[in-house]
Amino acid sequence: MAVRADLNISLDGYASTTDQTPENPFGEDWGRLVAAYTATRTFRERVLGDSSGEGTTGVDDRYGAAYFENIGAEIMGAGMFGLHNFPDDRDWRGWWGEEPPFRCPVFVLTHDADRDPIVFANGTEFRFLAASPDEALALATDAAGGEDVRIGGGVDTVRSFLAAGLIDRLHVGITPILLGRGQxxxxxxxxxxxxxTVTSEVAESGVVHVTFARG
Amino acid sequence: MAVRADLNISLDGYASTTDQTPENPFGEDWGRLVAAYTATRTFRERVLGDSSGEGTTGVDDRYGAAYFENIGAEIMGAGMFGLHNFPDDRDWRGWWGEEPPFRCPVFVLTHDADRDPIVFANGTEFRFLAASPDEALALATDAAGGEDVRIGGGVDTVRSFLAAGLIDRLHVGITPILLGRGQxxxxxxxxxxxxxTVTSEVAESGVVHVTFARG
Structure with missing residues (x-):
């Protein structure tokens, strides 16, 4: 069992963007930051439900596919789930429609934890809790049944788990752009x-994949 | 004629270090930041004057060798020359001994420009001036006689030339360490x-070489 995290960041280290609007809740910078990942066949299949087989199949896709392998549970922050965007919408079910790409228990860390779990037919189940990184990881490890736990994001959630020494493998896809702002x-x-141990690899797209692995 | 700059930076973007002491004027972090470069055969030959042929000869050495090719003049900041460390030593001749590795005119930007040029037998000549990036570049271009001009450092000098749009090619060697402080x-x-156009390449050492090239 390993605790893993994957993030897309800019060359200057920004994993979040600041140009969101109500009309474009991810912002234009976000699209540039994740462009190589969203172009992969894995993203198209696994997140968009596109079974056409289109999309890139190189190094970016290999990392994209690994992202989904052997994950038994995920932990994410309230912001990634969307609670900061829609704090008063008690019917909010996340950004991902009725086929969320997780297919496992997802623990959403929030101070506003008095929410019922949301269960989807594909195995995804969002559970809401107010907990420290250690406490959340204990629950997620138990739920993962021997598979890995992914710390999904956003960036401050990943940082809190890194700072607590809880992440065994961190993969960052560095897009060679400078955002200059964000987290x-x-x-x-x-x-x-x-x-x-830190290793790096350059994808055909120009994204630099850097992996921090324990041991 | 191209204007070029090369820097070693950490994964979190720091090109200067803050743990200097009088006994260790570069600091321990600096040694970690430039370890792969100082291990190259080119550095040992060209900067240390070591003609033994020892040192690494892979990707890092290729970038190290390119650093010295076709340079007709250099511009550096007062800090890189050492004026911030030894402001009152009018006999200070730089960090590099009697064989400075430049072998061309070097324009040192300083408000304390009332200093005589320092001429070395190997072609290196330090000239001191108070000038804007544009003004300094005009002088250096003239002195370079058709060869390239290098903006040698430190980081704020390179940044001022980047901000002014004056650099044609920026190469950074990113060492996969997090310094967390500095410039x-x-x-x-x-x-x-x-x-x-941005391209990247990973060296055997783990250093990621990223190049910004115009056009």
Whole structure:
């Protein structure tokens, strides 16, 4: 069992964007940040439900596919689920429609945890809880039944698990653009590499995949 | 004629370090930041004057060798020359001993420009001036006689030339460590990539070489 996280970041370390509008809740920068990932066949199949077989199949797709392998439970922050965008909508069911790509229990960390679980036919089940990283990880590990636990995001949720020393493998896809604003993955993580072996690989798209792996 | 800059930075963007002491004027972080470069055969030959042929000869060395090719003049900041460390030493001749690795005119930008040029037998000549990036580049271009001009550093000098749109090719060697402090190359450079083609390559050492090239 390993605890894993994957993020797309800019060359200057930003994993979140700040140009969101009500009409474009992810913002234009977000599209540029994740363009190589959303072009992959895995993303199209697994997140968009596109079974045409279209999409890129190179290095980016290999990382995209690995993202979905052997995950038994996920932990995400309230922002990634959308609670910051729709705090008063008690019927909000996440961004992903009726086929969320998780297919496992997903623990959503929120102070507003008095929400019923949301269960989907494909195995995805969102559960809401107010908990520390350690507490949430204990629950998710139990739910994962021996498979890996993914810390899905957003960036401050991943950072809190990194700071607590709870992540065994961190993969970042670095898009060679400079955003200059947002939340920086690397802030306050001086010396993180000392607990990991770090390897890098450049994809055909120009994205640089950097992996921090323990041991 | 192209204007070029090369820097070693950490994964979180820091190109300068903050743990300097009088005994160790570069600091321990600096040694970690440039370890792959200082291990190259080119660095050992060209900067240390070691003609033994020892040192690495892979991707890092290729970039190291390119650093010295076709340079007709260099511009550097006062800090890189050492004026911030030894402001009152009028006999200070730089960090590099009597064989500075430049072998061309080097324009040192300083408000304390009332200093005589320092001429070395190997072609290196330090000249001191108070000038804007544009003014300094005009002088350096003239001195370079058709060869390239290198913006040598430190990081704020390179950043000022980048911000002024004066750099044709920027190469950064990204060492996969997180320093968490110092001067960040990427600060306030949002959108820089839009003027360049960006390519990346991973060296045997694990350093990721990223190049911004115009056109």
């Amino acid at each position: 920086n993955l690397w802030a306050e993580l001086r010396g993180l590499e000392s607990d990991y | 960040n190359l990427w600060a306030e450079l949002r959108g820089l990539e839009s003027d360049y």
